[in-house]
Amino acid sequence: MKRVLIAIGIILVLLVAVVIIVPFVVPTSTLVDYVKEEVESTTGRKLTVNGDPSFSIFPNVKLTLPEVALSNAAGGEADNLVQLKAADIEVDLMAAISGEVVIKRFVLVEPVIAIEKDAKGRFNFEFTPAAGAAAPAADSSAGTGGDGGSGGDALALRLSDVRLENATFSYFDAQTGMRQRLDGINAKLSLPDFAGPFDMEASADWQGRTVTVVTHVDKPQAIAAGQETALRLTVDSGDLFKVDFNGTASAGVAPKGAGRLTVAADKLGDLLAWVGVALGPDVKLPASISLDANVTGDPSAVALSDAAIGFDQNRLTGAIRAGLAGARPSLFADLSAGDLDLRPYMPATAKEDATATKAATADTAGGSKDWSDDVIDLSGLDAADVDMRIKADSIKTGILDTAATDIKLVSQGKRTNLTIAELGLYDGNATGAVSIDRRGESPKFAIKLNGDGIQAQPMLQQFADFGDFLGTVELAIDMTTAGASERQIVSALNGSGGLTVRDGAIIGYNLAAAVRGVSTANLDLDYDKAEKTDFAEISATWTASNGVISNSDLMMNAPLLRVTGEGKVSLPPRQIDYRVLPKLVASLAGQGSKSAGGLGVPIKITGSFDDPSIQPDLEGVVRGVLEAPGDAVKGVIDGAGGAVKGVTEGGAGAVKGLLDSVTGGGAASAPESGSATEPTKEESSNPVEGATKKLKGLFGTN
Numbered sequence: 001m002k003r004v005l006i007a008i009g010i011i012l013v014l015l016v017a018v019v020i021i022v023p024f025v026v027p028t029s030t031l032v033d034y035v036k037e038e039v040e041s042t043t044g045r046k047l048t049v050n051g052d053p054s055f056s057i058f059p060n061v062k063l064t065l066p067e068v069a070l071s072n073a074a075g076g077e078a079d080n081l082v083q084l085k086a087a088d089i090e091v092d093l094m095a096a097i098s099g100e101v102v103i104k105r106f107v108l109v110e111p112v113i114a115i116e117k118d119a120k121g122r123f124n125f126e127f128t129p130a131a132g133a134a135a136p137a138a139d140s141s142a143g144t145g146g147d148g149g150s151g152g153d154a155l156a157l158r159l160s161d162v163r164l165e166n167a168t169f170s171y172f173d174a175q176t177g178m179r180q181r182l183d184g185i186n187a188k189l190s191l192p193d194f195a196g197p198f199d200m201e202a203s204a205d206w207q208g209r210t211v212t213v214v215t216h217v218d219k220p221q222a223i224a225a226g227q228e229t230a231l232r233l234t235v236d237s238g239d240l241f242k243v244d245f246n247g248t249a250s251a252g253v254a255p256k257g258a259g260r261l262t263v264a265a266d267k268l269g270d271l272l273a274w275v276g277v278a279l280g281p282d283v284k285l286p287a288s289i290s291l292d293a294n295v296t297g298d299p300s301a302v303a304l305s306d307a308a309i310g311f312d313q314n315r316l317t318g319a320i321r322a323g324l325a326g327a328r329p330s331l332f333a334d335l336s337a338g339d340l341d342l343r344p345y346m347p348a349t350a351k352e353d354a355t356a357t358k359a360a361t362a363d364t365a366g367g368s369k370d371w372s373d374d375v376i377d378l379s380g381l382d383a384a385d386v387d388m389r390i391k392a393d394s395i396k397t398g399i400l401d402t403a404a405t406d407i408k409l410v411s412q413g414k415r416t417n418l419t420i421a422e423l424g425l426y427d428g429n430a431t432g433a434v435s436i437d438r439r440g441e442s443p444k445f446a447i448k449l450n451g452d453g454i455q456a457q458p459m460l461q462q463f464a465d466f467g468d469f470l471g472t473v474e475l476a477i478d479m480t481t482a483g484a485s486e487r488q489i490v491s492a493l494n495g496s497g498g499l500t501v502r503d504g505a506i507i508g509y510n511l512a513a514a515v516r517g518v519s520t521a522n523l524d525l526d527y528d529k530a531e532k533t534d535f536a537e538i539s540a541t542w543t544a545s546n547g548v549i550s551n552s553d554l555m556m557n558a559p560l561l562r563v564t565g566e567g568k569v570s571l572p573p574r575q576i577d578y579r580v581l582p583k584l585v586a587s588l589a590g591q592g593s594k595s596a597g598g599l600g601v602p603i604k605i606t607g608s609f610d611d612p613s614i615q616p617d618l619e620g621v622v623r624g625v626l627e628a629p630g631d632a633v634k635g636v637i638d639g640a641g642g643a644v645k646g647v648t649e650g651g652a653g654a655v656k657g658l659l660d661s662v663t664g665g666g667a668a669s670a671p672e673s674g675s676a677t678e679p680t681k682e683e684s685s686n687p688v689e690g691a692t693k694k695l696k697g698l699f700g701t702n
Helices: 002-025 028-043 093-097 220-224 268-274 350-361 456-464 486-491 511-516 619-627 634-663 687-698
Strands: 047-049 054-056 060-071 080-092 101-109 112-117 157-173 179-191 198-206 209-217 229-236 241-250 256-265 289-298 301-311 314-323 330-341 385-396 405-412 415-425 428-437 444-455 469-482 494-507 532-545 548-558 561-570 575-584 603-608 612-616
Touching: 028 047, 028 054, 028 060, 080 093, 220 229, 220 241, 415 444, 428 469, 444 456, 456 469, 469 486, 469 532, 532 561
Parallel strands: 101 157, 112 157, 330 385
Antiparallel strands: 047 060, 054 060, 060 080, 080 101, 080 112, 157 179, 179 198, 198 209, 209 229, 229 241, 241 256, 256 289, 289 301, 301 314, 314 330, 385 405, 405 415, 415 428, 428 444, 444 469, 469 494, 494 532, 532 548, 548 561, 561 575, 575 603, 603 612
8 A cells, every 4th residue: 555655646746747847848939839830730720929928837727828810711801810919828737637627717808800701601710721631520429428328428617717808809791791890898707617607797889889798597507408597688788778588598409498588679769770770761660669578489489478568658468479480480469458559650641641642643644543553562461471469449540540459360371361350430340351362363352341330520531631521320341352453453343332321411501491591592502611411311332343333222311302323433444424313302301201302403423533523414404493383392392381482472583593593503684773793704604514613512622
């Protein structure tokens, strides 16, 4: 035993002697030259070390290298791939002898790393060994711990003082011309034991702002072994954004993570400008956005649950899942909201859009518009498979404002379906479905829509800036079409629909009062905001066949007035051929007798959409009244009694005066005694022209 102890002692003395003597026997310059030759042989790049390097072994292995540089690839833009002002390395010698790697100090001072990709797509860190040098052999035991298993001997690594001081990182892509640069990179790493924990604090300057990153990993060894461990990460730019993650993560063949994620960006516009995202002048984004959710993710999918998404004063809650695997990504969302106000983000109001569209598409010769033959781009529907449901207490867009809303969009492959379970519109509700089928040569469209209790005035005020029509609307539409352009779509329109408006009024005209004043032969149709014509019901149904819409049952019931109508609207040529027949009847009740006996003046609406002709057909009516005035107004006399006494007593002259007041017609006559007023040119115009002006005024046109 004594001899064994003596032998061990001798060995230890020899080892200590070697450690102490070697640095004096072998010059540092010789060791540096050896390292330089090995680096050049392995990488094909030149390693230069300027200044006075130092090297020692005892009590720790220490190496100090001033002004080190590794040359760039041939043809590279920068001179060097890596260069640094100094490298200071210290390794625990005794720990290394026992099989541990304990880095007591690893400090890189002012390193500059220039990553480049050349025109052929090759990176400058892809090394080519020097001629005659063998490439490093692949280690068949790599990743297996040397024993073929996944849990072999773990690497014993400890980091005590590991730092980057004022580093610079740059990137240049010769294929795209893109450049990026990070300056002022400072990082500090701490790993007292490879079993954990690992901490890192880092900061860098980019685009004039400083970004800080703080990371904590409980068991880094577990991550390397493909096991989960706790992970905390914070990325903060100060006033632009902040990201926090607190959860677990694992590496291995299928890395994954799970935890609570919070994101806040209080200056979204500044953030996008900072990262180089340029938006058009019409794009309006929220000033701030936020996310607070449970997140799980791996290379195939990312999912958010119990999520709260905020933008400005709006808030959505629910779940989102994005599938990243396969040839086509997928997106699932089930979101609920209170009151959503999207008006600040809309590019324009409906009125501004309509005005801009009209100005852009007007024909320079005649001022008319036509259907476009441009192919409608539906390629956005191919971006992903979507299954999205949104519920909200209300949604305001400035174009279409809704109350309670429940809609679902499903788009898979070449089929897209929008289901409207609930859509609160102007004190009423709408339900329906819209589908797009793109599996054939041309897209096919179908729409079914039912509305009940919708108030006409706010709807027309918002869409048409026309608030003089009141009533409660019931609507049913079932239409199909197909085509790749506007012209094809309207030309293939088929289906049916119906519309009923109840308990309404037309503001600006009081037809009942005008009829009651008929004895004065003055039926005044001038617009007066204080007047209105009540009606009990307006109803119509229609059918569409290859773009031609036909209606034969228009009906309006109002006091002393009934209106019927029939005709066609041809969408492809944009033409109207419609006939309206208003009649004075013997009832002041809105839904009085179904009989429409009385004075009727047919009105023809014909011509183009842009400039329709509105002409009353008075020739036969005037002839009949002049020849038999009593018969012409018999229906009115029976019910209205004294209201038309002046007409019956005045005979043909009174009725003619009444018609003149309606149509603006009548021959010029001498002024009454004592009157200085002369007949105007408009008063002496023909009946058709005068009536047209009155009727166009009734409909809000000139």
